[in-house]
Amino acid sequence: MTFQSSIAPQAGTEYGLRVESASFGYGDAVVLQDIELAVREGEFLSLLGPSGSGKTTLLRLLAGMAKVTSGRIVCRGKAVEGPGIDRGMVFQDYSLFPWMTLRENILLAIDRVNPKRSRLEKQELAEEYLGLVGLADAREKYPFELSGGMQQRGAIARALALGSSFLLMDEPFGALDPLTRMKLQDLLIDIWGHSDPPRTVVFVTHDVDEALYLGDRVVILGASPGRIIAEYEVDFPRPRSRAGFFKAAGFRELRDRVLEVFRQDAIKQLEYGDEVKSAGEGI
Amino acid sequence: MTTKTEAIGNKVRIGAWWNRAALRFSRDHKENKGWGIFSGKEGFLFAVILLILWQIIAVVSHQKLRFLFPSLPVVAGALWVSLPELLRGTWSSFLILVPGYLAAVAVGVAAGIVTATTGWLGRAFMPFARVVAPVPPTIYIPYAIALIATFRGASIVVVFIGAFWPVFLNTAAGAAAVPAQYRDDARILGLSRFDTLRKVVLPASLPQSFSGMAVGLALSFIMLTVAELFGANAGLGRFVQYYADYADYPRMVAGIVYTGLITFLSMAILERIRKRALFWVR
DSSP states (O other), X not given: OOHHHHHSOOTTOOEEEEEEEEEEEETTEEEEEEEEEEEXXXXXXXXXXXXXXXXXXXXXXXXXXXXXXXXXXXXXXXXXXXXXXXXXXXXXXXXXXTTSOHHHHHHHHHHHHOTTSOHHHHHHHHHHXXXXXXXXXXXXXXXXXXXXXXXXXXXHHHHHHTTOSEEEEESTTTTXXXXXXXXXXXXXXXXXXXXXXXXXEEEEXXXXXXXXXXXXXXXEEETTTBEEEEEEXXXXXXXXXXXXXXXXXXXXXXXXXXXXXXXXXXXXXXXXXXXXXXXXXXX | OOOHHHHHHHHHHHHHHHHHHHHHHHHXXXXXXXXXXXXXXXXXXXXXXXXXXXXXXXXXXXXHHTTSSOXXXXXXXHHHHHHHHHHHHHHHHHHHHHHHHHHHHHHHHHHHHXXXXXXXXXXXXXXXXXXXXXXXXXXXXXXXXXXXXXXXHHHHHHHHHHHHHHHHHHHHHHHHTOOHHHHHHHHHTTOOHHHIIIIIIHHHHHHHHHHHHHHHHXXXXXXXXXXXXXXXXXXXXXXXXXXXXXXXXHHHHHHHHHHHXXXXXXXXXXXXXXXXXXXXXX
């Protein structure tokens, strides 16, 4: 498989990734119930939900890392049976291999996608991807020599090096300090905006501001069982300036609406939680 | 001839090394008080007291026990005189130890990784391993000598058996417990099974492998010396056995001290390799 063929969308497919009445659970425990979701080709979709809403599980289903108990996942018209390099994933925990330098980590992805290229070409490609996330100078460093933010940049570079059309990101900036987090958000948007052909991003977070600032669309999951409870278009032009965006009246209104949805779900959780507690479960 | 300053220099170096080791110990145990001027030097003190005690026993028992406890200068002399023979013995022993141990490490690591990551193989082999691994490996020595024509071949097999199980079991445990994060990464990257084992599972289980290798190396020395007691015509175990048979206790004790030193050095080398290979472990 070449870099190009994995990127180019098939003609006539409107939606890149579809979740069709998918459920997931272990035994009697239902984690996700009847999820219907269509991720458009080229869009930046934020998946927002409290802990326990199964947002990570949903992302793993999209990646093919877990299998639905009913329903199905479709990627460009084909049912997802397992992981594929058309769907790259970035995890919350720094996921570079600690025994390899940054460059060796990236080369792992490059070897996979361009096995026939010469050693030198692969090295150059690796450096290109590291340059893209501003890590060109750190290429010979090991992950433990890097800050959390740099490690996460490396993880993004590796996902890019896979040449995936779909980037599935599981709270990738969850463990970073606020300033680093903002820098990486802007970097991600910049890379996504300049992708040619366009990439599709599914971004899982529990941070409302992050979901709205990054996303074209925000899908909100409720907990117990995980299900989609609301969906909003984020109709703000790009490039979005951080200062302008967070001050805009439209943003504040949207934010209030999202938080209200959250609150409603949380209240339901608390009431439901009391019942559970009396049975001695879920503590 | 050693000049006085050189001798002092050596003493200081050895003393400094010993103190560092003691300091590491006290750091680990958060206990730095209670010994006054000897604080932090307890380990050194203990060694000195031990040597003094040995010397006293040697001198006092000299007449009655006929050199069963040779004094320190006598042991040192015996060590010096036997050094060529001991070095030849070391060579002969290492021709058994090194092939047996290295083969055990190679096969143990490879088999551990493959067994732990292959469902049916694990289910088939692990119950057997759990039964056989705890059997004291020394018990195989007579049979190995009976089965294999040459003493060296039999001893290599016996060292292999001794070192194999700890390496295998530890590696298998490590490979079975590779963090989910690394396994997920390998799947997302679409690595082939071979690449996953070589580039992800092997390094990720290396910390445990090295624990197994350390236990395996200690066991290798036990297997080696015991095998040599049985029927070698050279080697470290043979040296000790030979001079014990002739009641030459100074040489025998020298042989024990020397073998201890060689074992310690081998373990130190392995520790060095471990530190190097596991530079990324935090």
